[in-house]
Amino acid sequence: MKPIEAVNDFVVKFANVNGSGSASANELFAKxxxxxxxxxxxxxxxxxxIQGLPTWYEVRVTEAGHLGRRxxxxxxxxxxxxxxxxxxxxxxxxxYLFYDSTRPLPAAKFRADISVLGMPLTEICNGxxxxxxxxxxxxxxxxxxxxxxxxQIDLAVIEALIAEQYKSKPKLLAPNVHALHLGHDYxxxxxxxxxxxxxxxxxxxxxxxxxxxxxxxxxxxxGGASVxxxxxxxxxxxxxxxxxxxxxKLRVDPDTGRNRYAIVQAEDEIxxxxxxxxxxxNGARAFTATSGPGISLMNEFIGLAYFAEIPVTIIDVQxxxxxxxxxxxxxxxxxxxxxxxxxxxxxxxxxxxxDPHECFExxxxxxxLADRLQTPVFLMTDLDIGMNQRLCAPFxxxxxxxxxxxxxxxxxxxxAGKDFGRYKDVDGDGIPWRTLPATHPTRGSYFTRGTxxxxxxxxxxxxxxxVYNMQRLLQKFDTARSLVPAPILRAAPRPxxxxxxxxxxxxxxxxxxIDALQADGIALDTLRVRAYPFPDAVRxxxxxHERVFIVEQNRDGQLRSxxxxxxxxxxxxxxxxxxxxGTPITARFIAGAIGKHAGAYGVTALHAxxxx
Amino acid sequence: MTYIAKPKLHHPTLACNxxxxxxxxxxxxxxxxxxxxxxxxxxxxxxxxxWELDIEPHRVAKLSGIGCSSKTPDYFLGQxxxxxxxxxxxxxxxxxANLANRTLLYLGVSGDGDSASxxxxxxxxxxxxxxxxxxxxxxxxxxxxxxGQFSATADPGSVSKKGVTNTDSPLDxxxxxxxxxxxFVARGFSGDKRQLVPLIKAAIAHKGAAFIDVISPxxxxxxxxxxxxxxxxxxEHNEAVNRLDIMPARTEITVDYADGDTIEVEQxxxxxxxxxxxxxxxxxxxxxxxxxxxxxxxxxxxxxxxLLYVDPEARDLHAHLDTVDAPFNTLGERELCPGAAxxxxxxxxxx
Ligand SMILES: Cc1ncc(C[n+]2csc(CCOP(=O)(O)OP(=O)(O)O)c2C)c(N)n1
Ligand code: SF4
Numbered sequence: 001m002k003p004i005e006a007v008n009d010f011v012v013k014f015a016n017v018n019g020s021g022s023a024s025a026n027e028l029f030a031k032x033x034x035x036x037x038x039x040x041x042x043x044x045x046x047x048x049x050i051q052g053l054p055t056w057y058e059v060r061v062t063e064a065g066h067l068g069r070r071x072x073x074x075x076x077x078x079x080x081x082x083x084x085x086x087x088x089x090x091x092x093x094x095x096y097l098f099y100d101s102t103r104p105l106p107a108a109k110f111r112a113d114i115s116v117l118g119m120p121l122t123e124i125c126n127g128x129x130x131x132x133x134x135x136x137x138x139x140x141x142x143x144x145x146x147x148x149x150x151x152q153i154d155l156a157v158i159e160a161l162i163a164e165q166y167k168s169k170p171k172l173l174a175p176n177v178h179a180l181h182l183g184h185d186y187x188x189x190x191x192x193x194x195x196x197x198x199x200x201x202x203x204x205x206x207x208x209x210x211x212x213x214x215x216x217x218x219x220x221x222x223g224g225a226s227v228x229x230x231x232x233x234x235x236x237x238x239x240x241x242x243x244x245x246x247x248x249k250l251r252v253d254p255d256t257g258r259n260r261y262a263i264v265q266a267e268d269e270i271x272x273x274x275x276x277x278x279x280x281x282n283g284a285r286a287f288t289a290t291s292g293p294g295i296s297l298m299n300e301f302i303g304l305a306y307f308a309e310i311p312v313t314i315i316d317v318q319x320x321x322x323x324x325x326x327x328x329x330x331x332x333x334x335x336x337x338x339x340x341x342x343x344x345x346x347x348x349x350x351x352x353x354x355d356p357h358e359c360f361e362x363x364x365x366x367x368x369l370a371d372r373l374q375t376p377v378f379l380m381t382d383l384d385i386g387m388n389q390r391l392c393a394p395f396x397x398x399x400x401x402x403x404x405x406x407x408x409x410x411x412x413x414x415x416a417g418k419d420f421g422r423y424k425d426v427d428g429d430g431i432p433w434r435t436l437p438a439t440h441p442t443r444g445s446y447f448t449r450g451t452x453x454x455x456x457x458x459x460x461x462x463x464x465x466x467v468y469n470m471q472r473l474l475q476k477f478d479t480a481r482s483l484v485p486a487p488i489l490r491a492a493p494r495p496x497x498x499x500x501x502x503x504x505x506x507x508x509x510x511x512x513x514i515d516a517l518q519a520d521g522i523a524l525d526t527l528r529v530r531a532y533p534f535p536d537a538v539r540x541x542x543x544x545h546e547r548v549f550i551v552e553q554n555r556d557g558q559l560r561s562x563x564x565x566x567x568x569x570x571x572x573x574x575x576x577x578x579x580x581x582g583t584p585i586t587a588r589f590i591a592g593a594i595g596k597h598a599g600a601y602g603v604t605a606l607h608a609x610x611x612x
Numbered sequence: 613m614t615y616i617a618k619p620k621l622h623h624p625t626l627a628c629n630x631x632x633x634x635x636x637x638x639x640x641x642x643x644x645x646x647x648x649x650x651x652x653x654x655x656x657x658x659x660x661x662x663w664e665l666d667i668e669p670h671r672v673a674k675l676s677g678i679g680c681s682s683k684t685p686d687y688f689l690g691q692x693x694x695x696x697x698x699x700x701x702x703x704x705x706x707x708x709a710n711l712a713n714r715t716l717l718y719l720g721v722s723g724d725g726d727s728a729s730x731x732x733x734x735x736x737x738x739x740x741x742x743x744x745x746x747x748x749x750x751x752x753x754x755x756x757x758x759x760g761q762f763s764a765t766a767d768p769g770s771v772s773k774k775g776v777t778n779t780d781s782p783l784d785x786x787x788x789x790x791x792x793x794x795x796f797v798a799r800g801f802s803g804d805k806r807q808l809v810p811l812i813k814a815a816i817a818h819k820g821a822a823f824i825d826v827i828s829p830x831x832x833x834x835x836x837x838x839x840x841x842x843x844x845x846x847x848e849h850n851e852a853v854n855r856l857d858i859m860p861a862r863t864e865i866t867v868d869y870a871d872g873d874t875i876e877v878e879q880x881x882x883x884x885x886x887x888x889x890x891x892x893x894x895x896x897x898x899x900x901x902x903x904x905x906x907x908x909x910x911x912x913x914x915x916x917x918x919l920l921y922v923d924p925e926a927r928d929l930h931a932h933l934d935t936v937d938a939p940f941n942t943l944g945e946r947e948l949c950p951g952a953a954x955x956x957x958x959x960x961x962x963x
Binding site: 270 | 701951
């Protein structure tokens, strides 16, 4: 088998043992390639446990800029004996295996069609370090040094990254650089050259590298959230923690040193959403971050916020469900649960960001929309965007931007005799005016409750009063349609009867799949949906095509259901393309699935394997 | 249930407080609770306390859960914003509201089902966080609104309207509040206005988590084992009464007794409650002492009333979180948004 040869276009996967301290070394590896101007897209694949179980870090090196998962591995760094067989099997024919050869393995443990690179890592560490923890930690840096030699990564770049990392701990700098060189020297002298390489390029540009949870947290800071109530749950915890970190830096009153934010780690998700409801009712911008099980618990409060019309921002970093499902794997399976959260007739606004850039932007948008619409707004991200660093457009903020506080009536307006009916649709958009507690000594106070009421917030179980409210809430939802981010159309180079609709973290894999399909003679128009309720452009797109693939990461085609329900479209026209094994969807999968269907519809045969 | 507006005609000779309000200015809608319900007496005590304290009614935020007791915020302080939240979870909503604007007076009203059963978790955490509020549990030992099931404060041996005997041990809200770190803990009786009004006033004046457990007899479902005077018993033995919701109108139970005394109070159903009022020389600054005192009297079958514990130096949640004085809901872009220049720096650090 001819060894794979590829420059700036390959996949490296690290198989580690959870808790061995490999994460920062692996990230160092990914970042060094990025610093050489070559885009990378790393993904953490980790178990729901702290120590001992297998964990992987997959780095796609891609000068072409494909940030989705490709599928397959060109170079496996196999540091976990537990997963040896599976890791070995994942290597592409002609690929490479790098392993710790301190204890030699029999030939039967390898494959004939791959190149094996053995390095006695444990032996080197034991010979250099006495402390067991040091042996473990520096082993990781040593293999990074060896990989740098194998892949021709500039050592100076890695050294600079280490220097940045240990800016505040200078004592750790020299030993890390030393370990790096140990690995580099060994590999340069004792390992054969391989066909994979990194070469300086100019393909990163001004883009930034950050995970979606940090980005969304920063979006909440910029969007003016002052109250955050949360309860730890993977994969959303790092969002609240990032909010805390940013607030400590950016939200302290310079004169008094006191905080312009409050973060409460609540006793559970019910309490966290309750606090957000209380703060929203009282006019502060507030949010909570959670995942599927948290959404389940929050349901009663979400219904209250919907019916009593209270601004609430909920960030759902989705993971594999139902129940505890796959807590550390990704999915897009909370769509229906959030769109219709709580009992009775409810419809909620969902925002669907594709990457950290949009996590930032949409977090601020969510806070604006919640105030404007006086309703819960969900920011639906997932583990894949939330917990993995992704290359994306830099954050932008216009200093002239003003927060949209929505329709809040002031004491002056009340004094001027403005009619205040808390649940009255005065503007025809379904959005009523509200007053904040203590606005006026004698006017504008009202009683908020989850029970039915009339337009003046007076308790009423009269049918017409109830219907008026429910219809107005529908009207409000329709108003939301024109306020949410519009979908993004990408037209094929020539007219085509086929379209595809997708959303969120599927985005980069989709882009790559479309290119591959096109190369195989299948043209597809695509529409990336960015919010629910769906703007009319979604209906128009479907109407303009004979067949539309709906690509999503769940079992039941939840986006498809929402589309069918929203527009009354014949379901037969919408072909589900579903990926839900917990791993991020790949370009290969999408191209393969669409190709197979397209074949069945009499379109040119294709070769899904062409996806890089 | 209907919405009944109260006529707002003020008699010119009505007494005004220091800020020029009459007692009527502190009233709300007409109560729709059963005539004689203890909860209405508590509403009256809240009205009295706020009036006497010269509180501007609109600067009070009144929050409740779900239950007969939780309906009461509609029946007092008609000019303030009220929030009837969800069952058992008012404490979290109150916490969030308090974080949004620390300058208002927060009044939490709840029932024993609301706070001791479904809401026990939130009750515990709002106390330990030291949210600045006055939290009143209108404790009748039963679920009033859902018609007579046991709450977690019901005595063992009580028999429900449906004939079920309670075998579970009761939770003591006062003992719990002491243990959970409330910095003001008291118990009152809805019928003892002379004691209850000052307790509410003191709780409002307290900066921190103030808790008052108010025993508040339920006219409709106050049934106990062996009682032949219970509504259920009477109904079962009286063919003329149909099975619809007829609530017996009763007069409220009121008491008047001296500090340090123990008295027996007959409830609507004939059962007897032994109330023991704290003596004026009781030391209310000793949390452990308060616990012991409480337990000792409990062992004698007495329910201690009065201010059991207060920490005059209490710190509230805002102090713990070191937040600015300005209410969060008045902060704008200038105070909250770090701006484009800072963002550019952040971008730089991410390359
Ligand atoms: C989630 C939920 N479960 C159950 C109920 C039904 N429910 C309404 S009030 C109540 C009990 C109220 O009892 P308590 O708090 O003691 O107040 P009371 O009516 O006795 O004053 C219950 C169980 C509800 N509203 N919500
Ligand atoms: S049922 Fe009991 S608690 Fe409810 S209003 Fe009647 S007397 Fe009061």
